[in-house]
Amino acid sequence: MLPEKEVKQTVPLESSQSKDKGKKPVRMFQPQKKKPKVKSDNQNFTGYMFISPFLIGLFALTLFPILYSLYLSFTDYDLMGTPNWIGMDNYVRMFTNDPTFWTSMKVTFFYAGVAVPFRLVFALLVALALNKIVEMAGLYRTLLYLPSVVGGSIAIAIMWRQLFGNEGAINSILAGLGLPTHPWLGDPDTAIWTLIILYGWQFGSSMLIFLAGLRNIPKTYYEASSVDGASPLRQFFIITLPLLTPVILFNTIMQVIQGFMAFTPSFVVTNGGPVNSTLLYVLYMYERAFEYFDMGYASAMAWVMLIIIAIFTALIFKSSEHWVHYEGDSK
Amino acid sequence: MKKKSLWLAFLLSIGLILILGACSGDSEEASGESDNKKEEDGVTTLRMTWWGSQSRHDQTQEIIKKFEEENPDIKIEPEFTGFDGYFEKMAASAAGNNLPDIMQQNFGEYLNQYADKELLADLTPFVEDGTIDVEGVSDTVMESGVKDGKILGIPTGTNALTAFYNKDMLSEAGIEDLDGEWTWEDYEEISTKIHEATGTFGARLMEPKNLFEYYLREQGYKLFNEDGTDLGYEDDQLLVDYFTRNKELVEAEVAPGYDTIQTIKGVEDELIVRGEAAFDFRWSNQATALDSAAGDKQIEMTLLPGENNDTGMYLKPAMLWSVSENSEHKEEAARFIDFFTNNIEVYKIAGSDRGVPIKEEIRNELSSELNDTDKKVYEYIELVTENSSPIDSNFPPQATEVLAALEEVDEMVIYGQLTPEEGAEMFREKATSILGR
Numbered sequence: 001m002l003p004e005k006e007v008k009q010t011v012p013l014e015s016s017q018s019k020d021k022g023k024k025p026v027r028m029f030q031p032q033k034k035k036p037k038v039k040s041d042n043q044n045f046t047g048y049m050f051i052s053p054f055l056i057g058l059f060a061l062t063l064f065p066i067l068y069s070l071y072l073s074f075t076d077y078d079l080m081g082t083p084n085w086i087g088m089d090n091y092v093r094m095f096t097n098d099p100t101f102w103t104s105m106k107v108t109f110f111y112a113g114v115a116v117p118f119r120l121v122f123a124l125l126v127a128l129a130l131n132k133i134v135e136m137a138g139l140y141r142t143l144l145y146l147p148s149v150v151g152g153s154i155a156i157a158i159m160w161r162q163l164f165g166n167e168g169a170i171n172s173i174l175a176g177l178g179l180p181t182h183p184w185l186g187d188p189d190t191a192i193w194t195l196i197i198l199y200g201w202q203f204g205s206s207m208l209i210f211l212a213g214l215r216n217i218p219k220t221y222y223e224a225s226s227v228d229g230a231s232p233l234r235q236f237f238i239i240t241l242p243l244l245t246p247v248i249l250f251n252t253i254m255q256v257i258q259g260f261m262a263f264t265p266s267f268v269v270t271n272g273g274p275v276n277s278t279l280l281y282v283l284y285m286y287e288r289a290f291e292y293f294d295m296g297y298a299s300a301m302a303w304v305m306l307i308i309i310a311i312f313t314a315l316i317f318k319s320s321e322h323w324v325h326y327e328g329d330s331k
Numbered sequence: 332m333k334k335k336s337l338w339l340a341f342l343l344s345i346g347l348i349l350i351l352g353a354c355s356g357d358s359e360e361a362s363g364e365s366d367n368k369k370e371e372d373g374v375t376t377l378r379m380t381w382w383g384s385q386s387r388h389d390q391t392q393e394i395i396k397k398f399e400e401e402n403p404d405i406k407i408e409p410e411f412t413g414f415d416g417y418f419e420k421m422a423a424s425a426a427g428n429n430l431p432d433i434m435q436q437n438f439g440e441y442l443n444q445y446a447d448k449e450l451l452a453d454l455t456p457f458v459e460d461g462t463i464d465v466e467g468v469s470d471t472v473m474e475s476g477v478k479d480g481k482i483l484g485i486p487t488g489t490n491a492l493t494a495f496y497n498k499d500m501l502s503e504a505g506i507e508d509l510d511g512e513w514t515w516e517d518y519e520e521i522s523t524k525i526h527e528a529t530g531t532f533g534a535r536l537m538e539p540k541n542l543f544e545y546y547l548r549e550q551g552y553k554l555f556n557e558d559g560t561d562l563g564y565e566d567d568q569l570l571v572d573y574f575t576r577n578k579e580l581v582e583a584e585v586a587p588g589y590d591t592i593q594t595i596k597g598v599e600d601e602l603i604v605r606g607e608a609a610f611d612f613r614w615s616n617q618a619t620a621l622d623s624a625a626g627d628k629q630i631e632m633t634l635l636p637g638e639n640n641d642t643g644m645y646l647k648p649a650m651l652w653s654v655s656e657n658s659e660h661k662e663e664a665a666r667f668i669d670f671f672t673n674n675i676e677v678y679k680i681a682g683s684d685r686g687v688p689i690k691e692e693i694r695n696e697l698s699s700e701l702n703d704t705d706k707k708v709y710e711y712i713e714l715v716t717e718n719s720s721p722i723d724s725n726f727p728p729q730a731t732e733v734l735a736a737l738e739e740v741d742e743m744v745i746y747g748q749l750t751p752e753e754g755a756e757m758f759r760e761k762a763t764s765i766l767g768r
Contacts, residue, residue: 274589
């Protein structure tokens with residue numbers, strides 16, 4: 001009996017090994033003598049045990065709230081009472097009877113539409129510059145990354161409010177230079193721009209990813225092209241940019257998502273004002289949920305934003321076939 | 332195989348959630364037990380929340396310390412923030428059925444909302460059995476904490492809208508002292524004169540949140556109708572007039588626009604404190620904060636303008652103390668409220684920061700040792716008591732949103748994006764749609 005079993009076992013083993021290692025004579029010594037199936041189940045179990053903290057987090061803290069908010073979006077939940085099912089009412093009201101919703105939508109699209117490209121271009125330029133620096137690259141990299149480390153924080157937003165305040169640093173500098181000062185945060189036309197600049201300034205993480213992408217482009221391409229007499233500018237457009245497109249794709253998607261979900265800057269710097277000119281979507285959602293106790297409506301808003309982001313991400317992915325170049329692609 | 336492992340993962344995590352749930356349930360019971368044990372030792376822990384400025388935080392903690400000294404069986408855990416975010420935080424606590432035992436509550440739409448959701452305990456039994464002693468407090472004051480026949484809050488003190496003014500700036504412009512008999516036209520004229528004489532602003536911009544309601548009351552209208560289902564005035568011209576007056580003052584640079592108002596960082600940073608405006612309309616309990624920040628400027632208080640300002644003016648509870656329905660120690664919480672209402676030490680520490688004491692004995696007893704600011708406030712409240720009409724309490728739960736819409740429209744009018752007529756129309760549209768939901 002025993003030898004037979006052994007033979008049975010060795011067959012799958014052999015084949016599985018042959019896939020990656022070729023035919024090496026490992027058969028001589030067999031470490032696994034028990035049923036491999038049980039073993040693998042055990043292994044799986046141990047594995048799941050190890051990742052259970054993550055799984056619990058995923059189910060209890062992410063998946064459940066997401067689905068619950070979907071349910072709430074069809075109710076009139078006001079945080080304190082019990083939710084009553086009201087069907088599509090929240091969605092209908094949003095699209096037909098809430099001008100502030102459309103204001104916040106416009107503000108958010110403008111914000112994301114300007115701030116995201118601004119940050120990406122800025123990050124790429126800085127990454128290109130850093131790529132050239134040889135001495136003390138680490139120091140510069142750290143310094144330039146710093147705004148992003150503290151960037152999401154309230155502290156920076158408060159500093160921004162001081163900088164652009166009527167008696168803030170920017171106006172002091174302007175006055176010192178004899179230029180006219182301006183109520184940056186008090187003027188509905190300029191307030192949103194202070195937030196856009198704040199977003200652009202926190203370019204660190206995109207910059208690091210760009211930098212990593214740049215380091216991955218083989219030097220030989222540049223050498224070869226300079227032998228052929230290509231100018232640095234031409235090199236940038238025919239070598240750097242095409243080879244960087246996968247990284248650009250990644251950064252664009254991440255930043256678009258972040259741009260649509262921005263909250264802290266408008267909450268802290270302007271609180272949506274003046275005249276709702278900086279009322280970002282998520283801030284309005286927060287107001288609905290916690291100031292007007294309109295949690296059902298806010299949940300519906302969250303789902304609308306999810307759909308918008310999903311559409312944008314899908315569009316970017318779809319379009320990537322036409323502009324993203326993967327090395328080794330025959331195209 | 333893949334499906335199977337997914338299932339396994341799913342079941343596993345469900346199981347773990349259940350286990351965790353069971354664990355937390357256990358610990359809750361355990362903590363409940365320890366609470367009971369504590370009670371056996373004779374110490375009950377209460378949670379208490381309030382909003383306010385730093386000086387209120389310090390004073391209230393001192394009051395708590397005093398209370399704990401006299402009541403060694405109760406320990407109070409304070410939680411405090413500024414007004415911004417306070418009710419957001421409370422809403423989240425209410426959703427988790429976790430409101431504090433004692434909470435500082437606000438009159439009007441807030442109290443009505445909490446009453447509507449039955450989140451606050453009825454304090455009637457405690458008032459009846461004398462745990463909370465409110466003997467001699469006037470009915471109009473007590474009524475402000477009553478909703479649907481239940482006492483849901485005990486006023487911390489009385490408050491009234493006040494026209495604060497800088498007397499020095501008035502005399503600089505050659506204007507005699509005010510006596511509370513003045514019209515809106517007088518107000519405009521005086522502000523303009525001050526602006527011309529001093530070069531600073533004559534008045535702070537009036538923000539509509541409380542002042543438009545006063546403006547309506549002064550002319551015999553209310554902001555909301557009796558059952559809170561619609562606006563309480565028919566003629567949009569009222570709001571048009573209100574907008575127009577403010578707009579004219581801003582355009583003449585007698586009052587600042589919102590670009591200036593937005594940069595003010597708090598009461599201590601107000602224009603009147605810095606000597607950059609002569610008038611400021613706000614609540615009387617902010618006198619202490621204004622006075623102490625204003626240094627040696629002579630800040631006085633008088634009634635708001637208007638021919639019929641005695642119908643417009645009203646006494647309001649500065650705040651209310653409420654006990655949450657989910658509290659397990661309602662009686663202990665009631666004892667703290669009693670302490671706050673009846674112990675003179677409280678007012679020696681806090682002055683009129685939470686309004687003028689509701690009990691006459693305390694007011695009388697204190698009158699000899701009041702500082703100048705508090706004396707002014709006490710006198711002012713007396714003046715208002717004689718020249719006022721009962722407060723309106725018909726605020727619907729959506730009032731917060733309606734007032735936010737009013738502020739938004741007001742901003743648009745002052746910024747010149749809308750004419751006063753368009754603004755008044757837009758506000759009615761918004762308010763009707765909010766109230767009609």
